[in-house]
Amino acid sequence: MAQLRTSQLLEKGWWLRETDGLTDWLSVAKVPTSVQSDLMNHKLIPDPFIDLNEISTEWVGEKSWSYRVDLPPIPPSARSDGSKIALVFEGLDTFAHVRLNGETLLQTDNMFLSHRVDITNRLQDQNQLEIDFGSALLKAREIRAAHPEHKWEGFNADLSRLAVRKAQYNWGWDWGPVLMTAGPWRPVRLETYHARIEDVRVDxxxxxxxDSVQGTITVPVEGTAGDQVAVDVEFAGKSVFSATTAPENGLAIIEFSITDASLWYPRGYGSQALYTVRTVLSEAARELDSRSQSVGFRGVQLVQEPDDIGQSFYFRVNGLDIFCGGSDWIPADSFLTNISEDRYRQWLKLIVDGNQVMVRVWGGGIYEDDSFYNACDELGLLVWxxxxxxxxxxxxxxxxxxxxxxxxxENVRRLRHHACLAIWAGNNEDYQVQEQSDLEYNYEEKDPQVWLKSNFPARYIxxxxxxEVVQQECPSVPYHPGSPWGGGKITSDQTIGDMHQWNVWHGTQEKYQIFETLGGRFNSEFGMEAFPNIQTVEAFVTQKSEMHPQSHTLDFHNKADGHERRLATYVVENFRLTNDLEKYIHLTQLVQADALMYAYRGWRRQWGQAKHCGGALVWQINDCWPGTSWAIVDYYLRKKAAYYALSRVLAPIAVGVQREHxxxxxAHARPAKSSQFQMWVVSSQMKVVDATVKLRFICIETGEDIKPAITKKIQLVANGTTEVLKxxxxxxSEKPHVLAANVFVDGTILSRDVDWPQPYKYLSFADRGVTVRQPCHGESGTIRVSAKRPTKGLMFEEREGVTLSDNAIDLIPGDEQVVxxxxxxxxxxxxxYHYLDL
Known part of the structure; x- marks a missing residue:
């Protein structure tokens, strides 16, 4: 009689040792794991995130390592009743030789693949599983040497990495360390079954x-047992569709229809309606296997249509056009098994709380864990x-x-049911490598065999x-060949496709005040570096003598080429210098916050009615280790000033005011005789909103209004930009002053913006008259802040476990703010707290 499928995680009882060494086996706390984590647990290597320890741990990646575990006893009945017994490896990193009782089961070379191996006829009374992990670093060099016909070109790290299907950032990047991991990085399971559900595909x-949804549920079945597949679709605890069918040739297909369907929307545009699709495989009414997964019904389009600039690039979900303000995501740890489901959720909750609607999973990391996409589904966060x-x-x-x-x-099948999935993109910056390395690329040539014979054969991929894979396995989600990519035009073309705008920081190192003029149809990368908060610096710098802005340790924890000059340049161009570490950290964070504010504010304004800019994704939201980088939130989830600046700019209704650059x-510091300024309001609301705007002109030195404020009642256009005044x-004749803009709806201030004369270093910030009233006895509640004179960047400490509704605030006299x-x-x-007082 066929039995229910059982699955047992092999988490405990593992051992580790160097494959070719003479050392004893070391206990392993838990699988999934990585070699470095296990060696740190035994205090055989220091924490590579601290000081310069990365250097003294690099040797780990040059060795081969072995893991072993004794399998639990297999019941005799399972070995005699026709059951299949399989070992399932959800992820092996990367060159793995798997043996059972000394016999080879599997050899792998791709970190991104799972493996299922039938061991039914290989079992003994006692069974030992052993996995040898070769050095991906050394193996990559061997493969590269074996293919001299290929032109190995690229940016970042040892280009031998291109030969290996492993997370590329392990070789080091311009924001992360060289930490070459190995080990069973995803779960290992022992399964017993007569038949099982292989997959559930919902088209x-x-x-x-x-108002309705129609489609097909396809269920492939492994095994000869099972005479019925039952599908039940539930929403809000109630069944909205159910059906049964008999599988034929290992496949069950069921047509379904749901009327009065609740659709899934991105955050801020509607609810995140998720249906549960439960599938049961049975034989003679006896359950053999079951599977449940969430599905959010939505229609997503990438709109690329000719217009007065070139060709649009924006996303439409359920008929709603959406400006996709968001972030780029890298793996949240150099050691992937450190990222728990809870930590994923903390990161993603932080993103949506910052009014962001899209996150881009970058191509040098991993296809993230299921819990990442589950959280995006639930939180309403679109995924690029x-x-x-x-x-x-x-x-x-x-x-x-x-x-x-x-x-x-495999990975398209694993992820395709997620409502959050908005686009598949073929790569990150590989077409830029083609351009900068002058590799062959004729867009008009459409013969794939010709592509393979060129010196840019990766085009074939x-x-x-x-x-072809996306079209076959996930046809409802758009595909884009690369990021950036604009068809037959260069990747820096501002009229078509998406672009990575790095002429602030990299490239020509433009003033960030002109960021808005540098963008394209969709800006999927741009950024500015900043130091992490002082508490994070104190976590990775152990020597007091290294606690200064240009110390060896602080420089070591910034992997960007030329960062010493570039970050210092942007600081000195805009602010007065200081050697006080906490004040210098603050200056770098103000530079980052202002730079990204100029970009987001200007590009969101361009959304308007013409949709000239469809979105902006900052490089980057997160870090994989503690250090200085482009991240707007550091490794320990401590937010930098830029996080709050972007949250304000991406609010559902946001006012903007800006004088010309x-x-x-x-001009050799010669001031302009006059400056034009403009004021506008952007709204993501899908209806017209009645509002009032107010613009004040406030002297920086005295805090007095130098002329009467301008107040207007306006109607905010739906899902666009309302130009207010010039x-x-x-x-x-006028003293240096700020332009302070507010927008009110029903008498409540919904958004503020302050435009300052640039650069700040020419201004005096002495004696600001700041008042901060915190809750009594330190309890949670309301902080009230005010100032007698315009104040730049009031920043409260980012204390662990403490959440602030706002931070990095500009204060204007007569406008008390509440946090x-x-x-x-x-x-x-x-x-x-501190604020700019230089």
Whole structure:
């Protein structure tokens, strides 16, 4: 009689040792794991995140390592009743030789693949599983040397990485360390079954009036047992569709229809309606296997249509056009098994709380854990998903292409049911490598065999293998060959496709005040570096003598080429210098916050009615270790000033005011005689909103209004930009002053913006008259802040466990601001704070 499938995680009882060494076996706390984590547990290597310890741990990646575990006893009945017994490896990192009782079961070379091995006829009374992990670093060099016909070109790290299907950032990147991991990085399971559900595929279409859904549920079944597949679709605890059918040739297909369907929307545009699809395989009414997964019904389109600029690039979900303000995501740890489901959720909750609507999973990391996408579904966060290729000209020898195809099929199948999935992109910056390395690329040539014979054969991956897989396995989600990519035009073209705008920081190192003029149709990367908060610096710098802005340790924890000059340049161009570490940290964070504010504010304004800019994704939201980088939140989830600046700019209704840029460097510090300014309001609301706007002109030195405020009642256009007013500042007769803009709805201030004369270093910030009233006895509640004179960047400390509704605030006389604080106790000291006083 066929039995219910059982699955047992092999988490405990593992041992580790160096494969070729003479050392004893070391106990392993838990699988999944990585070699470095286990060695740290035994104090055999120091924490590579601290000081310069990365250097003294690099040797780990040059060795081979072995793991072993004794399998639990297999009941005799399971070995005699026709059951299949399988070992399932959800992820092995990366070159793994798997043996059972000394006999080879499996050899792997792709970190992104799972493996299922039938061991029914290989079992003994006692069974030992052993896995040898070779050095990916050394193996990559061997493969590269074996293919001299290929042109190995790219950005970042040892280009041998291109030969191996492993997370590319392990070789080091311009924001992360060289930490070459190995080990069973995803769960290992022992399964027993007569038949099992291999997959549940839900294909559907949303009706044009968005009130119903029709589709097909396809269930492949492994094994000869099982005479019935039952499907039940539930919503809000109630069944809305159910059906049964008999599988034929290992496949069950069920048509379904749901009327009055609740659709899934991104955060801020509607509810995140999720249906549960429960599938049961049975025989003679006896359950053999079951599977449940969430599905959110939505229609997603990438709108690329000719317009007065070139070709649009924006996303439409359920008929709603959405400006996708968001972030780029890298793996949240150098050691992937450190990222728990709870930590994923903390990160993603932080993103949506910052008014962001999209996150881009970058192509040099991993296809993230299921819990990442589950949280995005639940939180309403759209996902731009890169395939795992980054910054290189990848090879195309047959075994490599076969592995890539298998990887694409498996991961597209795993992720396709997620409502959050908005786009698949073929790679990160590989077309930029093609351009900068002058590799052959004729867009008009459409013969894939010709592509393979060129010195840019990787085009075959991005324009044949991957789009074909997406079309076959996930046709409802758009595919884009690369990020950035604009068809036959160069990747820096501002009229088509998406672009990575790095002429602030990299490239020509433009003033960040002109960021808005540098963007394209969708800006999927741009950024500015900043130091992490002082508490994070104190966590990775152990020597007091190294606690200064230019110390060896602090420089070591910034992996960006030329960062010493570039970050210092942007600081000195805009602010007065200081050697006090905490004040210098604050200056770098103000630079980052202002730079990204100029970008987001200007690009969101361009959304308007013409949709000239469809979105902006900052590089980057997170870090994989503690250090200085482009992240707007550091490794320990401590938010930098930029996080709050972007949250304000991306609010559902946000006011903007800006005077024209005057390049003080080119003008040799000679002030402009006059400056034009403009004021506008952006809204993501899908209806017209009645509002009032107010613009004040406030002297920086005295805090007095230098002329009457302008107040207007306006109607905010739906899902667009309302241009409010234009004016001229007389820089000769008027004292230096800020433009302070507010927008009110029903008498409540919904948004503020402050435009300052640039650069700040020419202004005096002495004696600001700041008042901060914190809750009594340190308890959670309300902080009230005000100032007698315009104040730049009031920043409260980012204390662990404490959440602030706002931070990094500009204060204007007569406009008290309120910050909600939670996580404090009656014994907590008051939060420390500082503001620009140089």
């Amino acid at each position: 559907y279409r949303v009706a044009e009036n968005f 998903q890169d395939f795992m290729f980054a910054c290189g000209n990848y090879p195309t020898f047959p075994a490599f292409l076969e592995s890539v195809h298998e990887e694409a099929v 991005y324009e044949k293998i991957l789009p 005057h390049d003080w460097s080119v 004016g001229v500042i007389d820089n000769i 909600q604080v939670s996580g404090l106790s009656a014994t907590s000291p008051a939060l420390k």
